[in-house]
Amino acid sequence: MGKCDIAIIGGGLLGTCISYWLSTLYDINVVLIEKESEVAMHTSSRNTGVVHSPFYLNPEKKGKLAKAAFVSHEMWKTFAERRRLPWKMVGTLEVGLDEDQHNVLEKYLEWGPKNGISPKDIELLDGNEVKKREPNVQCYSAIYCKTDTIVDYGAFTRGIKEESQRNRTKFLVNSKVESVKNIANEPVLVFHDGNELQTKLVINCAGGYSLDIAKKFGLVLDYSSLHFRGEYWIAGQQYTGLVKTNIYSVPNYPDFPFLDPHWILRVDGRVEVGPNAVPVPSPETYSGYVGDIETFVSKLADIVTSSTRKLLMNPDFVNLIAKEWLSSVSKSVMIERVQKFIPKIRPEFFSERGTAGIRTPVITPDGKFVPDVMELEGVNSYHVVNYNSPGATGAPAYSAGIVKILQEKGLLNYKTQPKDSIWTF
Numbered sequence: 001m002g003k004c005d006i007a008i009i010g011g012g013l014l015g016t017c018i019s020y021w022l023s024t025l026y027d028i029n030v031v032l033i034e035k036e037s038e039v040a041m042h043t044s045s046r047n048t049g050v051v052h053s054p055f056y057l058n059p060e061k062k063g064k065l066a067k068a069a070f071v072s073h074e075m076w077k078t079f080a081e082r083r084r085l086p087w088k089m090v091g092t093l094e095v096g097l098d099e100d101q102h103n104v105l106e107k108y109l110e111w112g113p114k115n116g117i118s119p120k121d122i123e124l125l126d127g128n129e130v131k132k133r134e135p136n137v138q139c140y141s142a143i144y145c146k147t148d149t150i151v152d153y154g155a156f157t158r159g160i161k162e163e164s165q166r167n168r169t170k171f172l173v174n175s176k177v178e179s180v181k182n183i184a185n186e187p188v189l190v191f192h193d194g195n196e197l198q199t200k201l202v203i204n205c206a207g208g209y210s211l212d213i214a215k216k217f218g219l220v221l222d223y224s225s226l227h228f229r230g231e232y233w234i235a236g237q238q239y240t241g242l243v244k245t246n247i248y249s250v251p252n253y254p255d256f257p258f259l260d261p262h263w264i265l266r267v268d269g270r271v272e273v274g275p276n277a278v279p280v281p282s283p284e285t286y287s288g289y290v291g292d293i294e295t296f297v298s299k300l301a302d303i304v305t306s307s308t309r310k311l312l313m314n315p316d317f318v319n320l321i322a323k324e325w326l327s328s329v330s331k332s333v334m335i336e337r338v339q340k341f342i343p344k345i346r347p348e349f350f351s352e353r354g355t356a357g358i359r360t361p362v363i364t365p366d367g368k369f370v371p372d373v374m375e376l377e378g379v380n381s382y383h384v385v386n387y388n389s390p391g392a393t394g395a396p397a398y399s400a401g402i403v404k405i406l407q408e409k410g411l412l413n414y415k416t417q418p419k420d421s422i423w424t425f
């Protein structure tokens, strides 16, 4: 059986950034466990690729993610410069289509500065001012945020992995944690191939599977989760110049953790429309609606017996899901949603699907979506669950915050031996 000081489950942005911070602070044996052959094979590559300025997040409900996103912006910029990775500040227009949505935008003008954004970086424009900047965009009003930036988060994760490896973090890939047991009061992780790893502390950053892993440690047994696939359509090259900035719209249902599809610029020059939010049975059902039968049946059973059942009694939620599903089976329905603010686009402008990604929001025992990230402490374990958008943006600062919490809880009782670091802890 292998042994280490700290085992991190999950090689997405979160786990990889945590491993990096630990590697810059301590000379200890840290192992990051990833079931795939490389880091960032799931959500950390399969996202919209925006470094968000958190003007649209309610500081009272999503304060942790908002603060981390704000602080991380400069950190990612420094990282991109150092590693010579693309960093394109393209800005975002968040459009409101009527007076009600305009009122939401006015609220954003208050939230932005509360989340740290300088008032000079966000401005409220009326529909005519928007037209002058983007003649093909139609709306009642919009917030323009000039600092929103597009990047390749997969490349960012692989870059952080290399920095962490240089400081001697071990990346154990192709290793899936199947179960956990206890030996001499220490957790022992059991892998799919029967190998085992004994550790003093487990940090669970398993993305869409983090709730399942937390349950293996006996935590949050009465919580459940749903998986929503976000799909994209790629615009033909001749149409990419129609709009030159990212266009988001005010969400119709702010209590649900997904936005309407938007117009997004990719860092490699592509332009896409998406993502929608189609329910699927697992965090990795990237095509089809059922996945493998075993997963489907087990998710169905989970829905019927868990807190998700209560959510399904909410008619707004059921309506939304029906709309999202339609936009998956019909490209025209998806494009129609964006036509509301870019009337010129047509379904035939989009002939290829983009790379889908899956969100896994967590549901409370009384059937409500958990709005912010959840941090759970177990015996010799710490779990980050519901780490959703803008989690990629916030990863550098959020992960530093997790390491600080672990220090304060006395779970990192090692002598610090700080090394040169890209960022200041």
Ligand SMILES: Cc1cc2nc3c(=O)[nH]c(=O)nc-3n(C[C@H](O)[C@H](O)[C@H](O)COP(=O)(O)OP(=O)(O)OC[C@H]3O[C@@H](n4cnc5c(N)ncnc54)[C@H](O)[C@@H]3O)c2cc1C
Pocket (backbone or CB within 6 Å): 009, 010, 011, 012, 013, 014, 015, 033, 034, 035, 036, 039, 040, 041, 042, 043, 044, 045, 046, 047, 048, 049, 050, 051, 052, 175, 176, 177, 178, 205, 206, 207, 208, 209, 210, 229, 230, 275, 356, 357, 358, 359, 387, 388, 389, 390, 391, 392, 393, 394
């Ligand atoms: C459609 C979509 C668009 C998004 N757009 C943006 C955006 O523009 N900007 C932004 O800031 N955020 C965005 N996000 C959110 C962001 O991508 C995520 O918050 C972030 O990538 C989560 O990182 P993670 O490390 O927690 O999870 P992941 O990247 O999913 O990593 C978890 C890892 O754990 C591994 N794992 C799971 N179970 C096990 C196991 N049992 N054993 C071993 N390994 C395991 C998985 O293989 C995976 O590699 C978006 C998300 C989606 C779905």
